[in-house]
Amino acid sequence: MSKKMHIQINVNGKDQEFLAEPRELLIYTLRERLNITGPHIGCETSHCGACTVTIDGKSVKACTMFVAQASGKSITTIEGLGDPDNLHPLQSAFKEHHGLQCGYCTPGMITRASKLLEENPNPTEEEIRFGMAGNICRCTGYQNIVKSIQAAAAEMNAAQEAAE
Amino acid sequence: MKDELDNREERVANLKGMGCSRKRVEDARFTQGKGNYVDDIKLDGMLFGDFVRSPYAHARIKSINTEAALQVPGVLAVLTAADLAPLGLHWMPTLAGDKQMVLADGKVLFQGQEVAFVVAEDRYAAADGIEAVEVEYEELPVIVNPFESLKSDVVLREDLDPKAPGAHGPRKHHNHIFTWEAGDKETTQEVISNAEVVAEESMYYHRTHPCPLETCGCVASMDKVNGKLTLWGTFQAPHAIRTVVSLISGIEEHNIRVISPDIGGGFGNKVGAYPGYVCSVVASIVTGKPVKWIEDRMDNLMTTAFARDYHMTGKISATKEGKITGLHCQVVADHGGFDACADPTKFPAGFMNICTGSYDIPTAYLEVDGVYTNKAPGGVSYRCSFRVTEAVYFIERMIEVLAIKLNMDAAELRRINFIKKEQFPYKAALGWEYDSGDYHTAWDKALKTVDYEGLRKEQAERVEAFKRGETRKIMGIGLSFFTEIVGAGPVKNCDILGLGMFDSCEIRIHPTGSAIARLGTISQGQGHATTFAQILASEIGLPADSITIEEGDTDTAPYGLGTYGSRSTPVAGAATAMAGRKIRAKAQMIAAYLLEVHDNDVEFDVDRFVVKGAPERFKTMKEIAFAAYNQAIPGLEPGLEAVSYYDPPNMTYPFGAYVCVMDIDVDTGVPEIRRFYALDDCGTRINPMIIEGQVHGGLTEALAVALGQEIAYDDMGNVKTGTLMDFFLPTAWEVPNYETDFTVTPSPHHPIGAKGVGESPHVGGVPCFSNAVQDAFRPFGNTHTNMPHDHWRIWRTANELGLHS
Incomplete structure (x- = not known):
């Protein structure tokens, strides 16, 4: 050894x-x-x-x-990323938009999405699909994952604007 | 208690019952990384087991030397067949009536087969131990083609008497497993030989794999003090696993507790019993410590639960006008080294006899021959109900081939042959009785929504433009209309290992008006904790948010056959509704007592019982629940509980109409899905959000299978697609947005009219994607090409049709 x-x-x-x-x-x-x-x-x-x-x-x-x-x-x-009393917007958005099913890919998916939104706070659908292509989901077909990330982005941007 | 909600609509909404897109209760833990999957389980002193696997597809084992491995630091034990033989555990029964080696007994029959089980302190030590086990093999001739297997002198299964019948009747050859027939052979052959038009086609539905993101695994913990075995695992059928473990180990069933924790997707992969489970149990008994076994991805793709691998030859006959008169289907089924298919006992080819599809075909015949080869065992229903995907692919291709022969539009050919609404319940030529359907309405809605005629015009223009050299992209319109057969099933003809395929629900209402319900099924992502609470909310009038759903622990849940084949809603969902109705019946008596009227003078209204004709006099279910625990009601036992074991009178038959519009670059072979429209009719809809999610997921798995996903072998029996580098799982980049739609034709025999939906999109999606590819090439002379339509194969088709010259 x-x-x-x-x-x-x-x-x-x-x-x-x-x-x-x-x-x-x-x-x-x-x-x-x-x-x-x-x-x-x-x-x-x-x-x-x-x-x-x-x-x-x-x-x-x-x-x-x-x-x-x-x-x-x-x-x-x-x-x-968040705790039960203070969820990351992505954690709420995935629930709200049915962005997960079995949940196995979800931690990696949300962790990756959080980075994606840091790098690009206003991604297009194409940019989300490209930026998330390293994370496989077998359940959702990605449509609601994309929707969840878009919703989280909108929420984070609105919060950012409100803060400024 | 005060009635807080006066408005009836408000009261309905407050329940979050059937029909609403209730958000999932499972999601809080999954989104925060707090799921509890089997590999998350940690017990004191837990060991880790892993397999030495065969590099050869067919070989005799000359010797196994474990001495060096036992010297490796951290390695505690190495099990071989010789160690298991005294316990009678070196072989185990399969779900298909065959038996399978747990650890190689004298020879190996497929690459990756389990040869020895190394038990060590952690994964690294187990890997070191595996490296140190010395196995001497003598290679034997390898057979990977079932047609060659049936002609070969090489005997694959030396343990079987070649002349003795198998579990499903006589065997024709030493590598033959069974012949299974349905329908009328002579009449069908006669109809076809006298027909005005006959179309014939041979097609291969390739071998693939369900490949859930979480692989299979378990933790076995034998408590020698109490004599209790606890087995956590990725089991789609925990109760059946308990019975199997009891039967093969001799441990009494009450001393075995099987627990399916959160499961990271199943899709059929986690129905069967695998050598890893048996070895973990034995290792825990031998070492006295908990033992964990988790597949890695290669183990998973190479050894547990392949799907499909059907060679299908069809003949379909029709009048000149296109009215179908007969269907003949012959299948050679490659089952690998052991017949470990997961089907109800009486159906060795599953429900392949639904292959007349959605059409009124008066005469049909089906024959399936199962064959042994040097490939992995399995034959599970990958997001499908027992070979329905094969059946639907077969008929939806035969329809297209017939349309070509008749020079007819394939949508119109379908329309004139659909079973009509008034024909239901419809008795099909191959035996099934379809419960309900309205195919014409669904089809017309689908074609109208996508502007089918407009698409055909565009396609014709594209063909002309292509011929003029103005574009290199051709266009395909994929059609499919499918009828599923799910919800197995009636105990009179459906069992697994003799266990009737009923399912169950047990409900306990707590004094303050909340509840727990336990079911015999187990969610693997379908959201049972959300949807079953919705069924109950509507049935018993307590809010879904006040109802906990629990599954997967055999010590607490009632017995059931588990979740696969879209059976949870049709069977356990029915049990849930029926148990709910028992609760309601008792609640009615309690309400009548409290309101001082006769039982028949109160009626249920959303969340309460009201006195007929006097709606201001009522008792809410919450009040009734409390009364059940605090009042001495003459003639009634205290408490409010119910159990239902539901034996479905028939299967359910969901259906759907799908259209895919695809552009194909003939020079690269890359298909681009421009549009995908999916109309599903799953009967009563419990949660539209979850239905839509299931459709998206099922379509994506269909896309995968149709466009590239396969388990491929070379001639030596080497698996060529053993990692995610080679085995196609679509990413967000390859997957389109889907348009979903629905009609609602309730099942007449199901208590709430629901039919099940999880697998429909896969069953209907595969032929739809495939038909889109094939349709693109139809104007250039294509009749049929086999899946998977990966870029290379599409390019090759274009090349063979002369589109590159």
């Missing part, structure tokens, strides 16, 4: 420090070591996006990144 590495990461605002084998994947760290089970495993080859998290401002598929590669970085998962 390889020598363990010293890892320091920040997950959802909380610092974590531990020793891990070099081969430990980030998704394993999150789910097994830290009990953060929002991100899911769907393919282990970077195709489905169920494991999507945000690392230092970028959408990353946690199933194909070693935790060692994430050392020193800040990670946000679905659990860090």
